[in-house]
Amino acid sequence: MSGVGGPQSPGQAAQGPYQYPGAPGYGTPGPAPGPAYGTPASYGGPTYGQPAYGAPPPAMHWQPVPSETDPGLDKPWYGIGFLPAYARFWKKYATFSGRASRGEYWWAQLGHIVVSMVFYALLVVTLFTTQAPCTQAEIDAYQCTSDISPASAGVLVALIGYVVAMLIPGLAISWRRLHDTGRSGVYYLLSFIPYVGSFILLIMFAGKTSPDGARYDDPPRAPYDQPSYGP
Numbered sequence: 001m002s003g004v005g006g007p008q009s010p011g012q013a014a015q016g017p018y019q020y021p022g023a024p025g026y027g028t029p030g031p032a033p034g035p036a037y038g039t040p041a042s043y044g045g046p047t048y049g050q051p052a053y054g055a056p057p058p059a060m061h062w063q064p065v066p067s068e069t070d071p072g073l074d075k076p077w078y079g080i081g082f083l084p085a086y087a088r089f090w091k092k093y094a095t096f097s098g099r100a101s102r103g104e105y106w107w108a109q110l111g112h113i114v115v116s117m118v119f120y121a122l123l124v125v126t127l128f129t130t131q132a133p134c135t136q137a138e139i140d141a142y143q144c145t146s147d148i149s150p151a152s153a154g155v156l157v158a159l160i161g162y163v164v165a166m167l168i169p170g171l172a173i174s175w176r177r178l179h180d181t182g183r184s185g186v187y188y189l190l191s192f193i194p195y196v197g198s199f200i201l202l203i204m205f206a207g208k209t210s211p212d213g214a215r216y217d218d219p220p221r222a223p224y225d226q227p228s229y230g231p
Helices: 010-015 082-091 102-130 136-140 150-165 167-180 185-192 196-205 211-216
Strands: none
Touching: 082 102, 082 167, 102 150, 102 167, 102 196, 150 167, 167 185, 167 196, 167 211, 185 196
C-alpha cells in the first residue's frame, strides 16, 4: 500500500487523480447534444397537422347533407326536388334573410321557364285560332286591322301578370342564393354592369355552399356552429 505522495502504477496515472471509473478522459468528446429547450423532439414518425390553437376547423367538418323532408322555411333545403323548389319560391315571396341552396334556385328557374313556355304556346294558339281573318275587300282597301282577340288578350295579360308577380320573389331568392355562397346579397347589383355583370352573377349562383353563409341566417350563427341539415 502506497502513501499519498507515493508512486502510482501506470494504470492509475492514466486515470488522473479526480477521474471516476467509466467516465471519458480529459479531451474525449462527450455525447451529442440534444435538441434545444422547447424544440419538439422528432421520433421518426410523421408530424401531426393539428390546426393552430383558436383556428377554425377545416371546412370539411361541415357539409350540407341532402334531405328528403323539408327542414323548415328558415333553413336552406339541400337535395330539394323540382316541385318543392317551385312551391318554396312562392312561399318565401319576400324573404331576403337566410339562404337558398343551389337546388332551390335552379329548380325554381326551370319552373319559370316551363310556365313561360306554356303561356307563349297558348298565346300562339289563340292568335291563330281566334283571330278573325280579313276579307279580300278589306285587304285591297288597306282596312285590314290586326286587333287581338279577347282570348289572346287574356293570355297576354296573364303572362305579363306572372312576370310582374315573380319580380320580388326572384330578387329574394337571388339574394338568398348569394348568402348560401357566403356572399352578401348586395352582389346582386353587379347585374347592372353591362355585359359582364350578369355573367359574373351566373357564376356566383352556380357556386358551392359555404359554411360562412350561416351568418345570414335569422338569427345569425357562427360558420361552424350550425348543424348539418338532413338525416
